[in-house]
Amino acid sequence: MNLTRQILIAMSAAILLGSLTQQLLLNPELNATLRYILNDLLSQGLFLLGGKLFVASLKVLVVPLVFVSLVCGVCHLRDQSSLGWLSLKTIVLYLLTTGAAISLALLLASWWQPGTGVNMTVDSSYTPPPATPLIDVLVNIFPTNPIAAMAEGRMLQVIVFALLIGVAIGRSGEYGERIGKHFNDWNEVLMKLVTLLMHFAPYGVFCLLFTLFAEQGIGKVGDLAVYMATVVAALLLHGFVVYPLLLKLLGGLSPLMFLRKMRNAQLFAFSTASSTATVPVTLRTVEQRLGVKNRVAAFAVPLGATINMDGTAIMQGVATVFIAQAFQLDLSMTDYLLVVMTAMLASIGTAGVPGVGLVTLALVLQQVGLPLEGIALIIGVDRILDMLRTAVNITGDAMVSAVVARSEKALDQDIYNNPKAGEQV
Numbered sequence: 001m002n003l004t005r006q007i008l009i010a011m012s013a014a015i016l017l018g019s020l021t022q023q024l025l026l027n028p029e030l031n032a033t034l035r036y037i038l039n040d041l042l043s044q045g046l047f048l049l050g051g052k053l054f055v056a057s058l059k060v061l062v063v064p065l066v067f068v069s070l071v072c073g074v075c076h077l078r079d080q081s082s083l084g085w086l087s088l089k090t091i092v093l094y095l096l097t098t099g100a101a102i103s104l105a106l107l108l109a110s111w112w113q114p115g116t117g118v119n120m121t122v123d124s125s126y127t128p129p130p131a132t133p134l135i136d137v138l139v140n141i142f143p144t145n146p147i148a149a150m151a152e153g154r155m156l157q158v159i160v161f162a163l164l165i166g167v168a169i170g171r172s173g174e175y176g177e178r179i180g181k182h183f184n185d186w187n188e189v190l191m192k193l194v195t196l197l198m199h200f201a202p203y204g205v206f207c208l209l210f211t212l213f214a215e216q217g218i219g220k221v222g223d224l225a226v227y228m229a230t231v232v233a234a235l236l237l238h239g240f241v242v243y244p245l246l247l248k249l250l251g252g253l254s255p256l257m258f259l260r261k262m263r264n265a266q267l268f269a270f271s272t273a274s275s276t277a278t279v280p281v282t283l284r285t286v287e288q289r290l291g292v293k294n295r296v297a298a299f300a301v302p303l304g305a306t307i308n309m310d311g312t313a314i315m316q317g318v319a320t321v322f323i324a325q326a327f328q329l330d331l332s333m334t335d336y337l338l339v340v341m342t343a344m345l346a347s348i349g350t351a352g353v354p355g356v357g358l359v360t361l362a363l364v365l366q367q368v369g370l371p372l373e374g375i376a377l378i379i380g381v382d383r384i385l386d387m388l389r390t391a392v393n394i395t396g397d398a399m400v401s402a403v404v405a406r407s408e409k410a411l412d413q414d415i416y417n418n419p420k421a422g423e424q425v
Contacts (some may be wrong), residue, residue, distance in 0.1 A: 018213025054204025074166025115325030311389025
């Protein structure tokens with residue numbers, strides 16, 4: 001049985017058993033011993049521990065893998081002046097896809113009107129944290145202490161520091177060549193560690209999803225069915241229509257082969273709900289399954305996990321229209337444009353961790369004068385949607401990596417077109 005099938009079985013079993021556990025725990029007549037086993041021993045004990053260990057194992061690889069891979073990619077560039085064009089192409093594509101994502105979300109939400117007839121409660125205990133000023137976001141891209149940046153997981157700062165080190169190594173002659181070989185060795189070791197970790201994926205996925213559904217169940221889905229359906233429809237359209245079209249038009253590559261090879265990474269992202277935690281798996285998939293050279297993949301993937309939040313932008317677009325409709329407030333065309341611009345800017349520097357979309361949503365609502373109390377209504381189902389939009393986020397990272405690599409002649413098309421390349425058995 002291949003890894004994809006194992007993960008799908010684990011996901012299905014976890015959702016089914018977790019939801020059943022949640023229904024049993026809601027029964028006040030449940031035997032105390034059985035309640036202890038289901039809740040304290042399994043849901044909040046063994047499976048919670050297993051899920052946290054799995055995510056921690058992924059996260060521990062993120063900073064060293066991004067740093068080492070990016071240094072390797074940059075220091076071996078024959079023409080380091082091309083780094084500027086590579087960076088520009090990547091960033092422009094990320095911003096374009098984010099703009100397309102939120103525009104699609106606004107169109108669908110305006111058409112389906114998910115907030116019509118919803119009675120919002122103004123009284124709410126949700127207090128969003130203050131938004132970071134844009135100038136501080138830009139300043140914080142550059143590290144003052146690279147060791148602290150690595151320890152705290154500030155990915156943009158790690159990327160900038162790795163770029164500087166890589167450029168310096170590439171310009172240091174024979175000294176740089178010796179150090180560059182050491183980084184190559186470390187890169188191979190870290191990628192092997194990712195491969196080993198992927199064998200434990202089904203167990204980690206089961207633990208994560210069982211704990212989530214045992215706690216939340218699927219009961220809240222019905223309360224916000226139209227809102228959830230709108231978000232899911234926009235995510236699926238963006239992930240399975242917009243991305244493949246861009247891949248075909250801009251890169252001339254097979255969308256079907258791309259989607260087939262992205263399945264495992266998408267399942268990882270779905271289970272962790274964290275773009276950052278999924279970076280090792282995404283990077284391995286882009287390099288070994290899609291054939292993108294390290295010099296492009298090592299830059300585009302970690303950068304995408306930090307600034308490319310298409311799935312989050314879709315949620316923000318639908319949620320903004322939903323909250324406006326629920327409060328019977330009209331949004332002008334200027335407001336819609338402001339939502340697009342604010343959501344794009346808010347995605348830059350946003351941490352790729354679960355639930356961060358609600359924080360940036362508060363910033364978007366403030367810009368168009370909508371009540372922040374509306375966030376309280378969607379909190380209950382956001383965790384489930386967060387998993388799906390994270391899968392869309394990392395799909396966008398991989399698509400942009402492939403397109404940029406094709407334009408830079410850094411894509412091995414034999415690997416890309418080989419369905420078995422880099423496959424885990």
